[in-house]
Amino acid sequence: xxxxxxxxxxxxxxxxxxxxxxxxxxxxxxxxxxxxxxxxxxxxxxxxxxxxxxxxxxxxxxxxxxxxxxxxxxxxxxxxxxxx
Numbered sequence: 001x002x003x004x005x006x007x008x009x010x011x012x013x014x015x016x017x018x019x020x021x022x023x024x025x026x027x028x029x030x031x032x033x034x035x036x037x038x039x040x041x042x043x044x045x046x047x048x049x050x051x052x053x054x055x056x057x058x059x060x061x062x063x064x065x066x067x068x069x070x071x072x073x074x075x076x077x078x079x080x081x082x083x084x
Contacts, residue, residue, distance in 0.1 A: 005034035
């Protein structure tokens, strides 16, 4: 089963932009896909739970719906979890 990687982010967040760039490079190398979810946009459309839970720790990487890392991509751990 393919694992699901999601980056929780917000507009104007430089750490989020760096995490997205790192995930893109890792995805190209390791062959996985990932998606991004803007917690502020989700809250504006009625789903405030993500912003309430993660909003002060962005960016957050979720792997299969569970928090994997925050503020940066934990690359060694992500590599191990995606390839192991």
